[in-house]
Structure formats: C-alpha cells, structure tokens
Amino acid sequence: MKVSETMEGTLDQVRCGTLVEVLGVDAEGEIRRRLLDMGIVKGARIYVIRKAPLGDPIEVEINSFFLTLRLEEAKTVRVRLLDAGPFHRHRGPHPNFGRGMKHGRHQWFRRFIHFSDSNHS
Amino acid sequence: MTSSKEIRVALVGNPNSGKTSLFNALVGANQKVGNFPGVTVEKYEGYRYYKTYRICFVDLPGTYSLSAYSPEERIARNYILTEKPDLLIHVIDGTNLERNLFLTTQLMDLQIPFILALNMYDEVKEKNIHINIDLLENLLGTHIIPTSATQKKGIQDLLDHIVAIKTGAITVSPYKLQYSQSLNNVIDALEKILSQAKDFKTNLPLRWMTIKLLENDKEMHNLVRQHPLWNNINQFLSHQTAVFKHLTGNDPETQFTEERYAFIRGALAETVSYPTYKKEDFTDILDRILINRFTGLPIFVVIMYLIFMATFRLGEYPMLWIEQFFSWISAGLEGMLPDTLFRSVLVDGILAGVGGVLVFLPNIMILFLGISLLEGTGYMARAAFVIDKLMHRVGLHGKSFIPMLIGFGCSVPALMATRTLKSRGDRLTTMLIIPFMSCGAKLPVYTLFIGAFFPSQHAGKVLFVIYILGIFIALISAKILKKVFFKGEYEPFVMELPPYRWPSCQSLFLQMWHKIRMFLRKAATVILAASVIIWWALNFPQHKTIHQESNDHIPSLETHYLTSAEKEYVPIKHEAEKKALHFEQTYAARLGKTIEPILKPLGFDWRIGVSLISGLAAKEVVVSTLATIYSVSSDETETSRSLREHLQNDPVFNPAVALSLMVFVLLYVPCIAASVVFHREAGAWKWTFLYFFYTTGVAWLMSFVVYNLSTLILL
Incomplete structure (x- = not known):
C-alpha cells in the first residue's frame, strides 16, 4: 500500500520530497525512546529528503535538523501525507520546512523514477 | 574537595551542539582526558582561573535525553545527580532549538540550577533567526548567554555568570515544567506514595524519580525494586498506565x-522568529553532491581511500625516520658497548621494544587527525549513512566501516578507532573481527611463501584469495558474535546528520594529542614489557656449551668436505649455523616443540610453531625467525632469496603447508601491541580471552580445512 494512495501509512513508504505529519510511533524500547527524543511525536512534521545510495537508511528533515534512520525503524513511524510530492512547489512562509522547493527544481530525474515505480506496482 | 575558591561546573548538551568546542574555548590546553569509571566513555576535565576562582569544568558526554539506555546518558545523569556539580552549563545549538531544548525540559524536571549557553550564535544571526532571549529566559527561569565557541565570543560573559552564581550575586532556579492535569495527578499521587514511605531514603529528587518511574525507566525501576514498597508502586504503575492509555490513547512515556x-x-x-524564506545553505548544497544517489558511493570510496592512504603512505615516512633513528642509536650502542648480555638486553630488548611502540605513532596521529576531521566536519555520520546497508547486513553499524578499513593497515589504530561506535555490542564485535582484516605486517609473510611455492602467474590470485578469505571470515564472525554474545545490543540507527562545519584547529589537535597520550600512557608500557618477554623467550637460555660444541664440531666438517671457494663463505655461514643451533635451545623453541602435536594436523613442525610464536611480537617477525632457524645469513639482501630456496628444499614444506601457514598467519591472534590495545579498549579479561581463543581457534580450524583440502587437490 503506497502512502500516496491512502494518505496514511508508515514513514518507510514515503517517497522522497514529501512532507508528512507523524501520527504515532509503534516501536518499543530503546528505538522508541530514540525516535521520541529526536522529536518524532504526534503532530511533528517530517520532510523526507533522500534515500542512501544503497537504498536503505533514509534522510529526513524534522524540526530544522537532518536525521537518518533505517527503513526498519521508519516502518514503526505512522504518518499522514501532507504534501503531494516532488512536483509540488512549496512557496511562502513555512518556518521549518522551507526546503521543499529544491527537489521540485533540481531533481528532475525523479520523473523517471516515478514512472518506473508506478509501472512495477 | 570543594574549597570556597573552587567552582565545579559540568557541561551538558546534545552531540554536535558545540559543547566540546566551548569546553576547549573555556579551558584551552589545561585539560586531560580519562575514562568514566568502568566504561570506555571519555571524560574530559579541565580548569581555568578566573577572578581568584579556580573553575573546574567537566565535559559530560553528549546526549539527547536523560533516559537510561545508552552509557552516555547514564553517565551524564549519574554525574549530575551523584557528583552534584555547583553549576550546570547546558549548551544548546541556537540553530536547532527545538531538539536541543528537549534536554532542557528534562533538566527542568531535575530541579537543579543550570544556565544555558546559547551556542553557535554567530550562525543564528547569519541565518536571520531572531531569538527573544529575555522572553525565553523568563519562560524557562534561567539565564541564557549567547556564545560562539569557534569565535570565542561570550566566554567572558559565561565566566562572569559562573562566578556571580557562586557568590550569590545572581540566583538561578529553573521553573518546574507543568504537565497536563492528567499527568500531574499521576505524578502527585506517586510522589505521595514515595514521600510517605518512612524507610524510603534517597538523594534523588522525588518528582524526577516519579517521572522516570512513569516513563518506564529501567534503572529507576531497578532502584525501587529492592524496596518493600515495590509491590505498591508496581501495582500503582500498571494500574495508572492502563487508565492513562484508556483516557488518552497514549502510554505515559509518549505523553x-x-x-x-x-x-x-x-x-x-513566542520567542523565535524564523526568516520567511529559508534559503539553501551550504549543508543542503554539499549534501546534494556528497550523499546523493549516484555520486554518494564514489565519493565515499574516494574519501576512505584518502584516509587509508594518508594514514599508511604518509605515515610511512615518519615511521621510517623513527626506525632509522633507533637503528642508528642501537648501532651506536653496539659500537660503544662490549658484546655482553647487558648490551643485548639494551639493544635487542628494550630499544627494539621502544622503537616498536613509537613506530605506531605516525599512523595513530594521522588517522585520528582524519577521524576528527571527518567527525568535526560532519561527514562521519554521512559516511555511516552511505555504507550502513552493507554493514547492517552482517549486523554491524555504518560507523564500523572505518575501523575495519584501517584494519588492513594496522590493527592498533583500527582498534582505537572503534571509539566512534557508541553501542558496546557494535564496538566489541567490530574489535573482535578487526584481526581478520589482513594487516600490512602480514604481507611479508605472504610474499615469502607465495614467492617460494607458487608460480608467479598465480601469485596475485593467491594473495587476493587470502585477503578475501579474511574479509569473508570477518563478516561471518560479525554475524555469529552478534548473535551469540550481543543479542539485541545494538545502537538504533537513528542518527543526526549534523550541518557541515569547519572544526577549529585547536580541537583537531587537542583530540589527536589526547589519542596519542592515551596510547602512550595506557598501552605503551605493556607493549614494551611484552616485547621484552618475547625477546627473552627467543634468546634464552644462553648456553655457553652450545657455542663451545658447535665451535668444535663444525669447523672439522667444513675443512674436510668443503671446496676452497665455499671455505671463504664459511665464517658467515658458520656464524649463522651457530645461531640456529643456539636457537633450538631457547624457551621459544621448547614451547614450539611442546605445541607441535597441536600444529601437526595443519602440516606444521616445531620450527613453524616457533616462528608463529615469535610472530606475536609483530607479524613480519615470522619471516626473520624462519631465517634464523634455517641459519640463513642475516645479511638482508640475501635473506629473502636464500630463505626461499631453503624453504623449497625442506621436505616439511609444500604448497599445501604454505597455504595453510598463510591462512593461519592471516587469522591467528594479532601481535602483542594490538592485543594490549584490545584489552585496554575492551576493558575486561573476558573479552581478551574470547579475542585470543576465537581468533586462534578460527585460524586452526581454517588452516586445518585448507591444509587437508589442498593436500587432496594439489598433491
């Protein structure tokens, strides 16, 4: 189930260049504590920036800092989609998520990735 | 002892908040590094005189919160609670207030005096972030001092505040954080239970204890568990948690x-206004190049290559100078002193040992300069980001990569480099597999045996297979060790990618200096002692009778059977043979003979056993010991060629034995220097024993397999 279809899902499914809002954290123990410490709490906004070259850890922006987490950890974060994706131009005042713009502008090649994605699924 | 003229201050804050830079700016070079008791977390202490006061600073490990999961957090909070410093300076990164203030809210729960150092204030201004400091002070109930550690701004102000608080000119009492009604009720109820218990005594702030109990804090639960009141509390906790979940849908910790x-x-x-349009900064642009999907890996490879090359290629020159310096001294001493036991002890034992220790210094210096640079600039976290998937496959952390890579050069700096790993399980696993990365000193052994037993067109392939085998064994071992010994002990990969910053020269060199000092203080003496012991085992007992016997015996043979051309060669050969005969009587040789039955299944005889034992001093010594045993002249240009011929002519050796031996040298316990550093870094005999038996056990097993397989195939 893709996040873009249902508007709700887990953080590991979110495509790069998307803004999401946290609904909750399902992890347990230390991982849960870490995620909470980093500010991943209900209502926090996360902007997914990129995947690592090998595809696994992802880099996100939250509370104006960059965070990396593995997909298995991202899977425990329930999110809701706020921003439709790489082509949505993010204008105007947005205190913590002003970076949305750049991916629309520079990462033109995502167009192709996007295509191949939808073909496979 | 806290005298009236001494102020004890502890620095606490997030990693990457510039806490260490601020510490360096505060105390300069008046600092020393040690370990917190029982753990390998570094403790930086320093002092500074200011207005007739001696202010002692402790730089607590960087933490994001005060939970009890990581050793850093436990140390920070135990230090705050038990050592009770006069004042806490809470360093926060002004450009990242939200997350930094999270730790502040936890300090507010503790109800202890702290002031805020609003660090990186220069960047705050640069980014057009406006912070209403007065209002924020009023909201938190403490003083906020804007600082910039790299530009050394605000330091004076900070010191003035410290002294003013000590003298009582100003007071700080941060506000108690007010939680919602439902949480407050639970906290009050639990606090009541704790405070009414007559025989319950604690130095900890009760309110903080109740909050931690509600947050399901392991350490706090263990503390209260010993008390008779535990049943009450436990019941209360589980009941309240259930009620709480029912009411809010959250457990208390999340709430x-x-x-x-x-x-x-x-x-x-209320207090901070961000610029309406945030323009792309340096970090955004650099990240787009350095860690993007396509260039991320190539750039990572290039940077790792540079670090490796700098450490070992650049380090080669000063290493050479050190070696030359020591050989110059020992040559000088040999010229000055008569050939006595004393000279032998001094030159071959002590001097060689000291040289053997100092020779590591260039590598350690360059490597740690590189690592501090990577960590200071912020690339280290990115490197882990790029390579983590690969490392995670075998159960390791992305940060394990650099120590493992450095292991190909030398295990000593590699083991020290594992300090970048935070979790104990990750760190010990990485340390245990570093020996399998074939270090530079093993290369001469491979060259000798490959040269002697394999045709030159296969030489490269054999060498390649040896290296790959090492990596393969390392990765499998990581997986096994992780499963068996460190189940569940890993650092969650939830890591900040700090903005790129240029570290100050001062902190780079201070870090390097700390590493060198630590190596010299903690490892050097033991390495020295160990190399003297090995030297002793290889040279003693010194039987005069052997000399006598051989003197009588050999010349007669020579005069009878050798041609005149060969006779000219006799003095050298004679000398070497005497050495070989003497060598057979040494303790090392006896030990070699004792362990021969164990090594027999691998195709080794006692002579190989001895050279393997002497290889504990340093792996390349295996070659020179073999040279001694085969009574090859110690003339260096001759050694490799003639030793090669000797080995080829010896019936004990064949390609199968050579392979088996190379595999054994690759895998068995590393040299004394590395083992000592391992013990220091691991901190417990248990791990050192595991290290010793695991590596040697694997070496034996693999050699056994290789020997028998290759005997079947090759012969």
Whole structure:
C-alpha cells in the first residue's frame, strides 16, 4: 500500500520530497525512546529528503535538523501525507520546512523514477 | 574537595551542539582526558582561573535525553545527580532549538540550577533567526548567554555568570515544567506514595524519580525494586498506565515526550522568529553532491581511500625516520658497548621494544587527525549513512566501516578507532573481527611463501584469495558474535546528520594529542614489557656449551668436505649455523616443540610453531625467525632469496603447508601491541580471552580445512 494512495501509512513508504505529519510511533524500547527524543511525536512534521545510495537508511528533515534512520525503524513511524510530492512547489512562509522547493527544481530525474515505480506496482 | 575558591561546573548538551568546542574555548590546553569509571566513555576535565576562582569544568558526554539506555546518558545523569556539580552549563545549538531544548525540559524536571549557553550564535544571526532571549529566559527561569565557541565570543560573559552564581550575586532556579492535569495527578499521587514511605531514603529528587518511574525507566525501576514498597508502586504503575492509555490513547512515556515538545513549540512560537524564506545553505548544497544517489558511493570510496592512504603512505615516512633513528642509536650502542648480555638486553630488548611502540605513532596521529576531521566536519555520520546497508547486513553499524578499513593497515589504530561506535555490542564485535582484516605486517609473510611455492602467474590470485578469505571470515564472525554474545545490543540507527562545519584547529589537535597520550600512557608500557618477554623467550637460555660444541664440531666438517671457494663463505655461514643451533635451545623453541602435536594436523613442525610464536611480537617477525632457524645469513639482501630456496628444499614444506601457514598467519591472534590495545579498549579479561581463543581457534580450524583440502587437490 503506497502512502500516496491512502494518505496514511508508515514513514518507510514515503517517497522522497514529501512532507508528512507523524501520527504515532509503534516501536518499543530503546528505538522508541530514540525516535521520541529526536522529536518524532504526534503532530511533528517530517520532510523526507533522500534515500542512501544503497537504498536503505533514509534522510529526513524534522524540526530544522537532518536525521537518518533505517527503513526498519521508519516502518514503526505512522504518518499522514501532507504534501503531494516532488512536483509540488512549496512557496511562502513555512518556518521549518522551507526546503521543499529544491527537489521540485533540481531533481528532475525523479520523473523517471516515478514512472518506473508506478509501472512495477 | 570543594574549597570556597573552587567552582565545579559540568557541561551538558546534545552531540554536535558545540559543547566540546566551548569546553576547549573555556579551558584551552589545561585539560586531560580519562575514562568514566568502568566504561570506555571519555571524560574530559579541565580548569581555568578566573577572578581568584579556580573553575573546574567537566565535559559530560553528549546526549539527547536523560533516559537510561545508552552509557552516555547514564553517565551524564549519574554525574549530575551523584557528583552534584555547583553549576550546570547546558549548551544548546541556537540553530536547532527545538531538539536541543528537549534536554532542557528534562533538566527542568531535575530541579537543579543550570544556565544555558546559547551556542553557535554567530550562525543564528547569519541565518536571520531572531531569538527573544529575555522572553525565553523568563519562560524557562534561567539565564541564557549567547556564545560562539569557534569565535570565542561570550566566554567572558559565561565566566562572569559562573562566578556571580557562586557568590550569590545572581540566583538561578529553573521553573518546574507543568504537565497536563492528567499527568500531574499521576505524578502527585506517586510522589505521595514515595514521600510517605518512612524507610524510603534517597538523594534523588522525588518528582524526577516519579517521572522516570512513569516513563518506564529501567534503572529507576531497578532502584525501587529492592524496596518493600515495590509491590505498591508496581501495582500503582500498571494500574495508572492502563487508565492513562484508556483516557488518552497514549502510554505515559509518549505523553511526557509529547507534552515536552508541546511546551517547547509553545515557547519557541513566542520567542523565535524564523526568516520567511529559508534559503539553501551550504549543508543542503554539499549534501546534494556528497550523499546523493549516484555520486554518494564514489565519493565515499574516494574519501576512505584518502584516509587509508594518508594514514599508511604518509605515515610511512615518519615511521621510517623513527626506525632509522633507533637503528642508528642501537648501532651506536653496539659500537660503544662490549658484546655482553647487558648490551643485548639494551639493544635487542628494550630499544627494539621502544622503537616498536613509537613506530605506531605516525599512523595513530594521522588517522585520528582524519577521524576528527571527518567527525568535526560532519561527514562521519554521512559516511555511516552511505555504507550502513552493507554493514547492517552482517549486523554491524555504518560507523564500523572505518575501523575495519584501517584494519588492513594496522590493527592498533583500527582498534582505537572503534571509539566512534557508541553501542558496546557494535564496538566489541567490530574489535573482535578487526584481526581478520589482513594487516600490512602480514604481507611479508605472504610474499615469502607465495614467492617460494607458487608460480608467479598465480601469485596475485593467491594473495587476493587470502585477503578475501579474511574479509569473508570477518563478516561471518560479525554475524555469529552478534548473535551469540550481543543479542539485541545494538545502537538504533537513528542518527543526526549534523550541518557541515569547519572544526577549529585547536580541537583537531587537542583530540589527536589526547589519542596519542592515551596510547602512550595506557598501552605503551605493556607493549614494551611484552616485547621484552618475547625477546627473552627467543634468546634464552644462553648456553655457553652450545657455542663451545658447535665451535668444535663444525669447523672439522667444513675443512674436510668443503671446496676452497665455499671455505671463504664459511665464517658467515658458520656464524649463522651457530645461531640456529643456539636457537633450538631457547624457551621459544621448547614451547614450539611442546605445541607441535597441536600444529601437526595443519602440516606444521616445531620450527613453524616457533616462528608463529615469535610472530606475536609483530607479524613480519615470522619471516626473520624462519631465517634464523634455517641459519640463513642475516645479511638482508640475501635473506629473502636464500630463505626461499631453503624453504623449497625442506621436505616439511609444500604448497599445501604454505597455504595453510598463510591462512593461519592471516587469522591467528594479532601481535602483542594490538592485543594490549584490545584489552585496554575492551576493558575486561573476558573479552581478551574470547579475542585470543576465537581468533586462534578460527585460524586452526581454517588452516586445518585448507591444509587437508589442498593436500587432496594439489598433491
């Protein structure tokens, strides 16, 4: 189930260049504590920036800092989609998520990735 | 002892908040590094005189919160609670207030005096972030001092505040964080239970204890568990948690975190205004190049290559100078002193040992300069980001990569480099597999045996297979060790990618200096002692009778059977044979003979056993010991060629034995220097024993397999 279809899902499914809002954290123990410490709490906004070259850890922006987490950890974060994706131009005042713009502008090649994605699924 | 003229101050803050830079700016070079008791977390202490006061600073490990999961957090909070410093300076990164203030809310729960150093204030201004400091001070109930550690601004102000608080000119009492009604009720109820218990005594702040109990804090639960009151409390906790979940849908731990962040957001909304349009900064641009999907890996490879090459290629020159310096001294001493036991002890034992220790210094210096640079600039976290998937496959952390890579050069700096790993399980696993990365000193052994037993067109392939085998064994071992010994002990990969910054020269060199000092102080003496012991085993007992016997015996043979051309060669050969005969009587040789039955299945005889034992001093010594045993002249240009011929002519050796031996040298316990550093870094005999038996056990097993397989195939 893709996040873009249902508007709700887990953080590991979110495509790069998307803004999401946290609904909750399902992890347990230390991982849960870490995620909470980093500010991943209900209502926090996360902007997914990129995947690592090998595809696994992802880099996100939250509370104006960059965070990396593995997909298995991202899977425990329930999110809701706020921003439709790489082509949505993010204008105007947005205190913590002003970076949305750049991916629309520079990462033109995502167009192709996007295509191949939808073909496979 | 706290005299009236001494102020004890502890620095606490997030990693990457510039806490260490601020510490360096505060104390300069008046600092020393040690370990917190029982753990390998570094403790930096320093002092400074200011207005007739001696202010002692402790740089506590960087933490994001005060939970009890990581050793850093436990140390920070135990230090604050038990050592009770006069004042806490809470360093926060002004460009990242939301997350930094999260720790502040936890300090507010503790109800202890702290002041805030609003660090990186220069960047705050640069980014057009406006912070209403007065209002934020009022909201938190403490003093906020804007500082910039790299530009050394605000230091004076900070020191003035410290002294003013000590003298009582100003007071700080941070506000108690007010939680929602439902949480407050639970906290009050539990606090009541604790305070009414007559025989319950603790130095900890009760309110903080109750909050931690509600947050399901392991350490706090263990503390209260010993008390007769535990049943009451446990019942209360499970009941309240259930009720709480029913009412709010959250467990208390989440609720606390959410309310803390809510408080922070509220406070920041009132006090901080961000620029309406945030323009792309340096970090955004650099990240797009350095860690993007296509160039990320190539750039990573290039940077790792540079670090490796700098450490070992650049380090080669000063290493050579050190070696030359020591050989110059020993040559000088040999010329000055008569050939006595004393000279032998001094030159071959002590001097060689000291040289053997100092020779590591260039590598350690360059490597740690590189690592501090990577960590200071912020690339280290990115490197882990890029390579983590690969490392995670075998159960390791992305940060394990650099120590493992350095292991190909030398295990000593590699083992020291594992300090970048935070979790104990990750760190020990990495340390245990580093020996399998074939270090530079093993290369001469491979060259000798490959040269002697394999045709030159296969030489490269054999060498390649040896290296790959090492990596393969390392990765499998990581997986096994992780499963068996460190189940569940890993650092969650939830890591900040700090903005790129240029570290100050001062902190780079201070870090390097700390590493060198640590190596010299903690490892050097033991390495020295160990190399003297090995030297002793290889040279003693010194039987005069052997000399006598051989003197009588050999010349007669020579005069009878050798041609005149060969006779000219006799003195050298004679000398070497005497040495070989003497060598057979040494303790090392006896030990070699004792362990021969164990080595027999691998195709080794006692002579190989001895050279393997002597290889503990340093792996390349295996070659020179073999040279001694085969009574090859110690003339260096001759050694490799003639030793090669000797080995080829010896019936014990064949390609199968050579392979088996190379595999054994690759895998068995590393040299004394590395083992000592391992013990120091691991901190417990248990791990050192595991290290010793695991590596040697694997070596034996693999050699056994290789020997028998290759005997079947090759012969």
